[in-house]
Amino acid sequence: MRILLSLALLVGASSVFAQGRLQAIKDRGELRCGVNATLTGFGFVDADGNYQGFDIDFCKAIAAAVFGDASKVVYRPLTAGERPTALQSGEIDVLLRNTTRTSLRETDWGANFGPTTYYDGQGFMVRKDSGINSLADFEGRAVCVQSGTTTETNLQTTLSGLGISFTPVIFETAPVLIKAYDDGQCDGWTTDTSGLLSYQLQLRQPDDHKILPIVISKEPLGPAVLHGDDQWFDVVTWTVFALFNAEEYGVTQANVDDMLVNAQDPQVKRLLGAPGSESYVQAFGLRADAFYQAIKAVGNYGEIFERNLGAGSVFGLERGLNAQYYEGGLIYGFPFN
Amino acid sequence: MVDAQLRGKSGDNVVPFWRNVKVIGIIAQIAFVFAIVAGIGVLVNNVVTALAAANLPADFSFLPRPAHLPIAERPIPYEGTDSYARALLIGFLNTLKVALVGVALATVLGVLFGVMRLSANWLVRTIASVYIEVLRNIPLAVQIVFWYSAILLPFPPRISDPVALPGGLLMSNVGLGFPFLYPTYRFSAWFPWLAAALVLAVAALLWRRAQLRRLDVVGRVWPYPLVAFVAVAGVGLATTYLNPSVPPDLRVTFEADRGRGTTSFVTDGQARPAAFVPVRVELPHATLTTTSQNLVESREVVSGTVRFPLIGKREAAAVTVDFADPAAAAERGLKLAFRDFPSIGSVYADRNGNDRLDAGEEIDPATGRGYGGVEVVMTLTDFRRTLVSDRDGQVRTPLFKAAVDAGAEEAAATAAPKPSGRFSAFGQASTAATQKESSLTAETTILPVGALVWSRAFIPVANYEGGMRLTVNYLALLLALVVYTSSFIAEIVRGGILAVPKGQREAAQAIGLSGYQTFTLVVFPQAMRIVLPPMISQYLNLTKNSSLASLAGYAEFFVIASVIQNQTGAAIPIALLLVGGYLAISLAFSVVLNQVNARLALVER
Numbered sequence: 022m023r024i025l026l027s028l029a030l031l032v033g034a035s036s037v038f039a040q041g042r043l044q045a046i047k048d049r050g051e052l053r054c055g056v057n058a059t060l061t062g063f064g065f066v067d068a069d070g071n072y073q074g075f076d077i078d079f080c081k082a083i084a085a086a087v088f089g090d091a092s093k094v095v096y097r098p099l100t101a102g103e104r105p106t107a108l109q110s111g112e113i114d115v116l117l118r119n120t121t122r123t124s125l126r127e128t129d130w131g132a133n134f135g136p137t138t139y140y141d142g143q144g145f146m147v148r149k150d151s152g153i154n155s156l157a158d159f160e161g162r163a164v165c166v167q168s169g170t171t172t173e174t175n176l177q178t179t180l181s182g183l184g185i186s187f188t189p190v191i192f193e194t195a196p197v198l199i200k201a202y203d204d205g206q207c208d209g210w211t212t213d214t215s216g217l218l219s220y221q222l223q224l225r226q227p228d229d230h231k232i233l234p235i236v237i238s239k240e241p242l243g244p245a246v247l248h249g250d251d252q253w254f255d256v257v258t259w260t261v262f263a264l265f266n267a268e269e270y271g272v273t274q275a276n277v278d279d280m281l282v283n284a285q286d287p288q289v290k291r292l293l294g295a296p297g298s299e300s301y302v303q304a305f306g307l308r309a310d311a312f313y314q315a316i317k318a319v320g321n322y323g324e325i326f327e328r329n330l331g332a333g334s335v336f337g338l339e340r341g342l343n344a345q346y347y348e349g350g351l352i353y354g355f356p357f358n
Numbered sequence: 359m360v361d362a363q364l365r366g367k368s369g370d371n372v373v374p375f376w377r378n379v380k381v382i383g384i385i386a387q388i389a390f391v392f393a394i395v396a397g398i399g400v401l402v403n404n405v406v407t408a409l410a411a412a413n414l415p416a417d418f419s420f421l422p423r424p425a426h427l428p429i430a431e432r433p434i435p436y437e438g439t440d441s442y443a444r445a446l447l448i449g450f451l452n453t454l455k456v457a458l459v460g461v462a463l464a465t466v467l468g469v470l471f472g473v474m475r476l477s478a479n480w481l482v483r484t485i486a487s488v489y490i491e492v493l494r495n496i497p498l499a500v501q502i503v504f505w506y507s508a509i510l511l512p513f514p515p516r517i518s519d520p521v522a523l524p525g526g527l528l529m530s531n532v533g534l535g536f537p538f539l540y541p542t543y544r545f546s547a548w549f550p551w552l553a554a555a556l557v558l559a560v561a562a563l564l565w566r567r568a569q570l571r572r573l574d575v576v577g578r579v580w581p582y583p584l585v586a587f588v589a590v591a592g593v594g595l596a597t598t599y600l601n602p603s604v605p606p607d608l609r610v611t612f613e614a615d616r617g618r619g620t621t622s623f624v625t626d627g628q629a630r631p632a633a634f635v636p637v638r639v640e641l642p643h644a645t646l647t648t649t650s651q652n653l654v655e656s657r658e659v660v661s662g663t664v665r666f667p668l669i670g671k672r673e674a675a676a677v678t679v680d681f682a683d684p685a686a687a688a689e690r691g692l693k694l695a696f697r698d699f700p701s702i703g704s705v706y707a708d709r710n711g712n713d714r715l716d717a718g719e720e721i722d723p724a725t726g727r728g729y730g731g732v733e734v735v736m737t738l739t740d741f742r743r744t745l746v747s748d749r750d751g752q753v754r755t756p757l758f759k760a761a762v763d764a765g766a767e768e769a770a771a772t773a774a775p776k777p778s779g780r781f782s783a784f785g786q787a788s789t790a791a792t793q794k795e796s797s798l799t800a801e802t803t804i805l806p807v808g809a810l811v812w813s814r815a816f817i818p819v820a821n822y823e824g825g826m827r828l829t830v831n832y833l834a835l836l837l838a839l840v841v842y843t844s845s846f847i848a849e850i851v852r853g854g855i856l857a858v859p860k861g862q863r864e865a866a867q868a869i870g871l872s873g874y875q876t877f878t879l880v881v882f883p884q885a886m887r888i889v890l891p892p893m894i895s896q897y898l899n900l901t902k903n904s905s906l907a908s909l910a911g912y913a914e915f916f917v918i919a920s921v922i923q924n925q926t927g928a929a930i931p932i933a934l935l936l937v938g939g940y941l942a943i944s945l946a947f948s949v950v951l952n953q954v955n956a957r958l959a960l961v962e963r
Contacts, residue, residue, distance in 0.1 A: 102920045105927040129420070130927035150651035150730050160616045161754055161819035163532065166428065168908070168921045177428040177438040186618065186752065188821050189428030190831065191917070193908035201911065204511040205653070206531055206830065208820050229653060 042246075042253040043087070043306050046114055051093045054080035055113035058098035059195055061219040062330050063119050063139075072096045075329040076117040079138060079244060079261065082315040083115060086260045086307055091318035100194060101167060105130045108247055115257055116245040119213065121171045132245040135258040136265070138322075139215065139243075140342035140351055142236035143175050146202075146217045147209040149231045156183060156235060163188040165198050165207035172212050175238040199223055209233075213240050218336050256305050263312035265354030266292055267321035269345055274320035281313055291357045301357050322352060409930065418935075420926040421446075427921060429913050431829060435750060442922050449918030450939055456836055456914060457901040457943065463840045464900060465893070468847025475852050486848065494845035499906055501842055506834035506910040513830075516820055518665045518701035528815055528822065533833060535815030538826035540634040540746070543608075543623075544598050548809035551594020559587035595809055602806035610637050610753070610802050617757040617818065619802060621747040631751030634811050640801040641741040644758040647682065650705045652730035661720045661728025662705035666736050667756040667818050669700060675740035679703070682733035692729060700736055705729040744805065746813035746824050754818045831912040835904065843900045847893060854889035855881060887958050894951045898944050905940075915939055 046052055056076055057064035064074040072080075081091040097113050104120060107113045109131060120126075121141075122134040145164075147153040153162070159180060166173045168191045180187055190207055192198035195216075202210045203224050212220075214232065221227050244261065246254050267273070270289050272280050281293050289295075293316075294302040294309035302309050319325055323345075330338045344350025375381040409416045421443040429436060433451045436444060474486035493501070513531040514520055520530035526537040562583040605623070612619040621635040650662045669677060677700050681687035695715035696703035706719040706729065720728050738758075745753040815825030828836075858881050866876040905916035916936065923932040 102924040105924055106929050109927065109929065125925065126927070129925075148651065148653060150649050150653070152649055157616070160618065161821060161823075163430075163821055164428075168917065168924070173428055173921070174426040174925070177426045181438045185616075189430045190829075190911055191428065191430070191913055191921070192911045193917070193920070197909070197911065200507060201511065204531060205515045206511060226653075 041306075042114060042250045043256055046087060046253075050088075051095050052080065052084040052087060052115070053095050053097060053113045054083075055097045055099045055104065055107050055116040055118055056080065057118045058096075060119060060216060061222065062334060062336055063215065063219065064117070066098075073329075075139065075325060076119060078319040078325045078329065079117050079264075080115070082264060082319045083244075083257060083260050085314040085318035086256065086263075086311040089308065089310070089314045091314075102193065105132075108132060108245060111247065114246070114253070119216070119242050120245055121213075121240045122243055122245075123171060126245070130245075131248040133248055133254045135244040135246070135254070136261045136355075137241040137243040137351070138261060139241075141213040141215050141240035141242055143172055143211060143238040143240055144214040144217050144236055145209050145211045145233045146221065146230055147233060149229055151208055153209060154233070156180065156237075157185060159187045159209065160185050161187070162208040163190055163206065165190045165192065165202050165210035167191070167195055167198055167212060168193050171238070171240065176211055179237045195220060196223075213242075215330070215338070218338070222335065252306055256307065259305060259357075260312065260315055262354045263292055263315060263357075264319075264322040264325065265345075265352055266357070267312075267316050267354075268323040268352075269347070269354055272316055272321055274316060274318075274324055277313060277316045281310075288357065322354075405930070416928075416930055418928075418931050420922075420928050420931070425922065425925075427918070429918070431832065431913050442926070445918055445922065446915070446935065446939075449913060449915040452913055452918075453901070453904050453915040453939075454943065456832065456839065456904050456907070456912070460836055460839045460843070460900050460904070461897045463836070464843040464847055464896070467840060467844035468896075469851050471844060471848035472851025472855070475848060476855055490845045490848050493841055494849075496842075498838060498842050498903055499909055502834060502838040502906055502909045505837045506830065509837075510830040510834050515665075516817055516822075518668055518698070518817070520817065526814055526825070528817070530817075531830060532821060533827055533829040533831075535817075535822040535825050535827045537812060537814045539810045540813050542634045542807045542809060542811050543605075543632055544807060545809045547598045548591075548594050551597070552591055555587045555590035555594070558590055559583040562586050599808035604804045604806055608632055608635065608804055610635070610747075610804055612802050614758075617755045619745075619747070619753040619755075621751045621753065621804070633747065633749045633751055634813065635747045635751070636744055636805040636807055636811055637747065637753050638742065638744050638803045638805055639753075639755055640803070641738065641758060642801075644738050644741055644760060646736040646738070646756055646758055648734055648736075650728070650730055650732045650734060652728040662730060662732070663728075664694065664703045664705060664734050666701050668816060669736075669738070669741075669756075670743075673741060673743050674738040677736060677738055679734060679736045682735045687732065692732065694734065705732050705734070746811055748823070754823045756818045829912070831907075831910045834910040835907050835912045835914075838910075839900050839903055842903075843896055846896050846899075850889050850892045850896065851885070854885035854887075857888050858884045890951070890955045890958060894948065894955070897947055897951065901943050901947065902940060 054077075056072065057074075058066055058072070060074070062074055064072065064076045067073045077096070080094050080096065084094045085091040087093075097107060099107055099113075099116075099118055101118075104116060104118060105126075108116050116132070119139070119141075120134075122137065126132050127134065145153075145156075153159065156179070164176065164180075164187050166176050166189055173189070173191065176189065190201065192201065195212075198210060199220050201207060211217075214236065217232050221230060221232075224230055244257050246257055266288070267277075270286065270292065272289060272292070277293070280289055281295055284290055284293065284295060287298075291298045291301045293313040294311065299309040302311050305311070308314075320328070323340075326338075326340065326343060327333045330336050331340065340348070340350055342351050344352060346353040406416065422441050424439045425442045425445040426438050427445050428438065429445060429448055431452055432448050433455060434448065436448055471486045471489055474482050475490065477483045477486070510533075511531050513529060516530045516532045520528040520535075522528055528535040560583070566582060607623050607625050608621065609624050609629075610619050610621045619637065619639075620629075621632045621637060622629040623632050624630075646666055648664060648666055650664045651660065652662060653660050664679075666679075679694060679696075679700050681692070681694070687693075691707045691709070692705055693708045693713070693715075694703055695706055704715060704720050706715045707722070708714075709719055710716065722729055741758075743755065745755065747753045813824045813826075815822050815827060817823070862880055862884065863876055866880040871879065904914055907914040908917045908920070919932050919936050923929055926932075
């Protein structure tokens with residue numbers, strides 16, 4: 022019994038890399054990306070069996086930066102509860118599963134979070150006719166929530182802080198939760214606003230439901246890697262910054278080839294690794310054209326947003342906090358210098 | 359010659375220790391133990407090093423930190439600020455709750471079907487065979503999802519439309535509520551009587567046994583001990599009801615805007631919740647507002663449905679229901695029809711003018727949907743209801759409002775500031791609370807009570823209050839575990855019965871026992887001895903299988919541990935706690951049942 026246990030522990034913690042993770046990924050020939058498989062818009066499997074979504078595009082961008090080929094990604098679908106173990110055990114190289122950056126996740130999980138790719142907040146969905154218009158109306162009612170997330174902690178802290186006594190119903194996976202809510206076991210359910218929008222489409226009568234104009238938390242979502250490998254952390258961080266900057270400099274999927282050759286702006290040349298500016302990108306341990314490849318594969322940040330969540334999608338989300346800083350948002354690409 | 363040789367060998371030449379079997383055995387065992395210890399040492403060291411290198415927590419320092427976990431089913435009091443350790447304890451108790459009840463029910467059901475399978479009646483036998491073969495061949499996870507999604511969730515919705523069974527049982531898609539006897543704050547007054555009754559009963563039992571043994575009579579054992587117990591305990595219980603005064607420090611405070619009250623003992627300004635206190639709520643004149651809804655609920659389209667919490671006939675002297683804005687409703691030609699006055703009805707347009715809801719009239723031809731979003735008001739006169747506070751001292755009523763004139767209410771609503779701020783949930787909710795302040799003036803009286811109080815389940819807002827509540831999540835898991843395990847127990851019981859030698863049956867018949875007597879006095883007791891060891895395995899299986907609870911959303915040990923693991927990242931300490939917890943349950947089961955087995959086992963001479 023004890024031997025089996027120890028063996029199990031050993032297997033769980035065996036993948037400690039002697040060499041750097043970047044080199045290990047290059048040797049392996051594929052990037053392992055921990056993703057969501059059921060959240061339309063962020064990470065889901067489409068009708069053809071391909072992974073699609075906002076987070077998925079960042080996986081592709083990182084793979085393109087490392088290999089020059091966005092298809093060299095192995096997606097690991099994870100539930101919320103599986104995330105920390107998958108990251109800690111080294112099973113995945115990067116976690117891109119609508120994961121909120123929190124202090125405890127940095128300290129307890131041992132995760133390093135890259136730049137925030139989506140500024141979200143926790144909201145509530147209720148039936149339009151339920152008579153629930155504020156948090157106080159949840160008194161004596163049932164609220165469905167998914168386990169293994171920051172959501173349940175926020176729910177408990179906020180509602181009990183207001184002296185509202187409610188009945189929580191906890192589910193491990195979102196699809197079961199959606200069904201229970203749809204069947205009327207809960208008066209409302211809560212998760213990040215983006216998730217509410219995404220899952221609303223799966224309800225039998227989406228129009229009968231509304232999202233309350235209340236946001237009870239800050240949920241900055243972004244990529245996470247494991248503590249202790251600064252080089253790999255830099256690669257993930259600066260690939261995201263490269264996509265932020267590309268939008269700011271007007272580099273798009275369509276014009277990036279042209280920009281690589283003809284751009285005059287030294288910032289753009291450094292970003293794309295145009296001849297004469299190699300050291301800026303190669304210092305990460307990547308090829309000079311790494312970020313050119315990333316932009317070529319998925320487009321800049323704005324294009325990723327619009328394609329998956331914005332005007333080009335069923336959600337039609339406004340950029341809001343996720344607009345560039347010069348347009349009043351919080352997206353701010355740090356300089357390549 | 360031979361003798362001398364033998365003596366010479368054993369006497370003069372001592373066998374060297376490497377050829378002595380005993381010594382070799384001891385050395386081999388020491389070496390084996392050493393190898394195992396070293397092996398474990400290497401593994402543990404490896405894990406500790408690897409965890410340290412990956413910066414992972416490998417200790418239990420997270421346990422005392424506040425958990426902030428919402429847990430609905432809690433056998434012991436729990437708040438969001440309580441520790442991870444307490445949250446885990448609640449999960450553990452929830453596992454016990456499903457395991458113990460499950461074991462008892464699975465045994466009953468299993469024995470029943472096991473015996474049925476051996477019946478001489480073809481129909482009974484076939485039913486049992488089909489039951490067993492179908493259920494033990496479907497994976498448990500599938501059965502849990504089936505019970506949860508296909509059987510329990512499609513029950514009627516909670517408010518006003520639950521299936522009301524005789525005896526105060528309410529079944530809806532949130533679960534089962536039924537009346538229950540709870541011990542009150544005066545239970546301690548009964549306790550000495552209970553203890554005395556127990557002592558008396560045990561003494562009577564021992565005396566009776568001694569008598570029977572001395573006389574060597576196999577007679578019917580008269581239930582003297584039971585009679586003595588019931589008599590003394592009953593007298594004690596009655597005396598607790600003889601002194602009907604309410605303690606001066608017991609209070610009830612009512613937050614009218616939430617329809618929620620708290621019963622508590624207040625000493626020196628410190629409030630301590632008082633559990634299970636009956637409180638009478640009286641309202642001379644109150645209103646209750648609701649909005650008609652168009653919903654797909656429990657897979658049925660309901661159009662323009664109006665729902666109010668259940669109001670009993672004796673609770674309100676007069677009930678009237680009308681539109682909040684009768685003029686506007688009349689203009690649209692809308693009327694109200696009730697299926698179950700006043701709790702459930704529909705808004706419809708009386709197009710043919712016969713003052714009755716005819717098929718199709720609940721649908722608005724302009725939109726093709728029901729008349730949703732119409733405000734309806736119920737007015738009650740002389741409402742009176744007795745509530746029993748729960749374990750946390752909470753009582754809840756429907757969200758009544760005082761009946762005031764519409765003009766004043768409108769002015770108050772427009773004067774209140776509009777909620778604002780994106781990240782300021784707290785500010786917004788407090789604004790909403792001020793708006794509703796002093797909307798109800800209820801007369802609340804604490805009723806005197808004895809050692810026990812009868813608490814009834816009802817639905818004041820959207821969920822059961824009072825009585826005992828079993829959630830659908832718990833029921834789904836329990837039913838799946840019971841039904842699944844009972845199919846295995848049935849086969850064990852059948853095997854045990856078949857293993858009793860035929861001669862026993864024939865001998866019983868020879869001394870003139872009837873078929874029923876043969877089974878209950880001869881065959882079944884012997885079969886029990888055979889079936890107990892494999893039964894213990896099934897009990898342990900049931901306990902461990904409860905860890906599939908997350909499929910039905912039930913907060914048991916494994917589910918809560920997984921949530922905590924996700925929050926803290928402490929995978930290995932949590933895994934160790936899980937192993938320890940399940941081991942503790944399993945070993946406790948084994949110890950108790952092995953004792954029973956040892957007592958029952960056939961002593962062969």
